[in-house]
């Protein structure tokens with residue numbers, strides 16, 4: 001497709017060059033008995049045609065550039081790994097261990113937002129609200145998607161933003177750390193840094209209330225979590241076993257995805 005577009009641009013350029021030279025020679029016009037007025041008229045037409053062709057060339061070049069950009073995004077680098085899953089599923093704990101095991105770089109999206117803004121996630125939620133935080137997530141992600149050989153631990157709600165979800169799908173491999181709400185509530189009930197799991201005016205919720213809240217949000221988010229390339233249950237497994245399982249699964253996935261890409 002790209003070659004065809006480049007071919008079309010070259011062809012149109014050649015026609016444009018011909019058009020530019022296609023002035024009627026004065027002596028030929030005289031031979032055919034054409035007056036100077038007619039000659040000027042015909043040359044004027046040639047110039048209009050040339051301008052038209054030049055415009056077509058510019059459009060085709062722009063299209064080719066756009067095509068090139070789209071292709072560079074679509075050419076998915078499978079060694080950029082995004083960890084997703086609900087709060088408490090272990091993304092921030094497992095991410096650096098997994099990166100170590102695979103020999104990859106590691107970035108925690110929440111931590112990098114806190115570093116960039118100089119504010120904690122809790123404070124960003126309290127002062128600017130959730131929507132603003134989602135925009136920050138998208139902004140940080142956009143800067144990271146050109147990387148490879150990297151593990152990125154997302155925040156549990158990062159896939160809620162349609163643009164962020166599309167960007168993640170296009171740019172790398174999505175891994176879902178799956179746990180039931182009961183386990184998540186147990187892991188999170190004593191943590192104070194999950195603003196979404198607080199009640200009105202930041203009230204601390206009971207473990208039962210947290211579990212109920214998690215179930216409601218999880219049901220809404222699950223379709224996007226479940227669309228991941230790789231899923232691992234982190235419920236009854238020890239952290240070390242999850243890291244080992246993920247290392248194997250990611251290595252296998254990256255190998256087979258690269259082999260498929262080579263065949264095409």
Ligand SMILES: Nc1ncnc2c1ncn2[C@@H]1O[C@H](COP(=O)(O)OP(=O)(O)O)[C@@H](O)[C@H]1O
Pocket residue numbers: 085086087088089090091092093094153156187234235236237238239242
């Ligand atoms: N089997 C397990 N897998 C993952 N995390 C576990 C496990 N058992 C206990 N935890 C604890 O649960 C918490 C998970 O929190 P965190 O890594 O911040 O998750 P997330 O980034 O997904 O919100 C950590 O305190 C971790 O030590």
Ligand SMILES: O=C(O)C1=C[C@@H](OP(=O)(O)O)[C@@H](O)[C@H](O)C1
Pocket residue numbers: 085086087088091092110121154155156157158193194195196
């Ligand atoms: O579920 C969510 O919407 C959020 C999860 C958090 O990250 P973890 O999943 O690492 O807790 C953090 O991004 C923010 O508090 C919002």
Ligand SMILES: [Mg+2]
Pocket residue numbers: 091092110153154155
């Ligand atoms: Mg986290």
